[in-house]
Amino acid sequence: MDLREMESEYTSRKGKKVLIVYAQQEPMSFNGSLKKVAVEELSKQGCTVTVSDLYTMNFEPRATRNDITGALSNPEIFRYGIETYEAYKKEALTSDILEEQRKVQEADLVIFQFPLYWFSVPAILKGWMDRVLCQGFAFDIPGFYDSGFLKVCALEGKLALLSLTTGGTAEMYTKSGVSGDFRYFLWPIQHGTLHFCGFKVLAPQISFGLDDSSEEERKVMLASWAQRLKTIWKEEPIDCTPPWYFQE
């Protein structure tokens, strides 16, 4: 690439905003290192990086009446989805939800960094999804999947990327392995949640087999994540439809 190209690429990255939603208790963990590497690499590129460190924030995962300030639209029967939809429109959601929605709204790319718990995200991160991605903000009915609200403009969705670690090995997460293809467990999160809200989904970054990995193997995984991030803005999103998950 010549100097002019380099300049133009630097400029295009420079204004980018990245939100990392991070769900690990221990800063010295491998998830902590993956998060650190991402902050460093993306900052070096000139991106603005924000981290929502859910455990440090003691983020509330429970979806309750406390998420709505002031009166309910139906005080007789509490319906979480309806009340938060109404509260969103009236700007009556509780402040921790508003703050996360603001971060999502500003981000060009949202990276979710977490250890796989039961083929899914840890409860604290599930609570972030349940509470932050409410109707009115992230989608409407109609207004979901390719019409979901989390887009930068009519053509381009915000980007989302799952960076996760597993205890089990890569072999366990294959079609013939005991835990099935890893794409199977990505479906509810990537398609049912992120795509539903209009995100374009980048390929997941999976660091497999942490339970038995050597120091050397971990270094390789960290380096490959850092390397990937160097060209992350050039990546094409996956085709987030059933064939990607179930037929390849």
Add this chain to the structure above:
Amino acid sequence: MDLREMESEYTSRKGKKVLIVYAQQEPMSFNGSLKKVAVEELSKQGCTVTVSDLYTMNFEPRATRNDITGALSNPEIFRYGIETYEAYKKEALTSDILEEQRKVQEADLVIFQFPLYWFSVPAILKGWMDRVLCQGFAFDIPGFYDSGFLKVCALEGKLALLSLTTGGTAEMYTKSGVSGDFRYFLWPIQHGTLHFCGFKVLAPQISFGLDDSSEEERKVMLASWAQRLKTIWKEEPIDCTPPWYFQE
């Protein structure tokens, strides 16, 4: 069936213990009604029914250091999975986890009653799974899937059943529908969690399309749940392997 058969069946059900793990905020909701119907029907059969009403209990979903009483085995770097495994063996888990483990241990059947949130369980229920089903109690390595610990005896697993409600219609949750076959989103919960722990999984009870259902349609769904529960102890578990989820 003749009188002797009826007697023997009554006796076989009579001693059965059922745990309902219930994750809905509002008692007057449809989930509340499904839970009520199950308690009534199973009690009428002579079963002992226990309900863990997670929102009323304000159940803690976050997996943190607070789950271990006393000293950590490694105070330098906190690893949740390892620390809870050690704490389980030393009987040093916090009391709310122990209480739920005791209920699971005693149950012949565990029913999970919840509204589908983002193709999965609400965070409060995810937290129950993350915290209660810890290594040592629910599985070990090795000691998972068909060798998972939650069995009644060497041959027979405890039974588990997901009873859930969706906003979207049944048509949306088909292979050609926008949200894909409903079996796709069941994989992480039924296979990756319940089967992993040794449960035998009964077919799910899905009440679809609540967003637009009439009073009459809801009555039919409630009645069909009550009807199914009458013969629940005769049901064969599903074959919890990839073909059930992805190839039918």
